[in-house]
Amino acid sequence: MSQALDNAALEQIFLKARTVHAFKPEPVSDETLHKLYDLLKWGPTAFNAQPARFVFIKSAEARARLIPALSPGNVAQVNSAPVTVIVAMTASSSSTCRPSSRSTTPSPCSWAMPPWPKPRPCATAACRAPT
Numbered sequence: 001m002s003q004a005l006d007n008a009a010l011e012q013i014f015l016k017a018r019t020v021h022a023f024k025p026e027p028v029s030d031e032t033l034h035k036l037y038d039l040l041k042w043g044p045t046a047f048n049a050q051p052a053r054f055v056f057i058k059s060a061e062a063r064a065r066l067i068p069a070l071s072p073g074n075v076a077q078v079n080s081a082p083v084t085v086i087v088a089m090t091a092s093s094s095s096t097c098r099p100s101s102r103s104t105t106p107s108p109c110s111w112a113m114p115p116w117p118k119p120r121p122c123a124t125a126a127c128r129a130p131t
């Protein structure tokens with residue numbers, strides 16, 4: 001690391017950041033979601049397996065399919081949120097798509113908008129195991 005974060009950044013990330021339970025009814029753009037994914041994908045994972053799969057829920061139809069699966073305490077929050085993301089994990093990441101190590105391009109395999117993606121075989125370069 002070449003430069004330490006300043007106190008304002010440290011405070012924002014570690015001291016002031018709180019879980020949000022109420023949401024403004026403002027849409028979140030796909031561009032913002034892409035930016036979010038492009039940051040979070042760098043998080044470290046065991047063996048760099050990157051087992052998480054992200055499904056961003058924006059439409060009323062997709063939300064209606066999700067609601068029955070929620071804990072009762074989360075229903076109002078999800079109903080009021082302009083976007084909800086399902087973070088799922090593959091039980092066997094070795095047989096599924098995963099982005100190449102430190103790829104600078106978004107993986108076609110690890111995030112999606114509804115309609116739900118079908119599992120894909122690893123047939124493209126972007127789906128190859130990290131080297």
Ligand SMILES: Cc1cc2nc3c(=O)[nH]c(=O)nc-3n(C[C@H](O)[C@H](O)[C@H](O)COP(=O)(O)O)c2cc1C
Nearest residue numbers: 015016017018019020021022070071073074075077
């Ligand atoms: C693994 C995990 C699961 C959580 N699940 C829920 C949840 O289902 N509903 C919810 O409203 N908050 C959920 N939370 C948020 C926690 O309640 C919240 O982080 C905690 O109360 C601390 O509050 P803070 O993040 O504002 O400091 C979850 C947090 C974690 C880490």
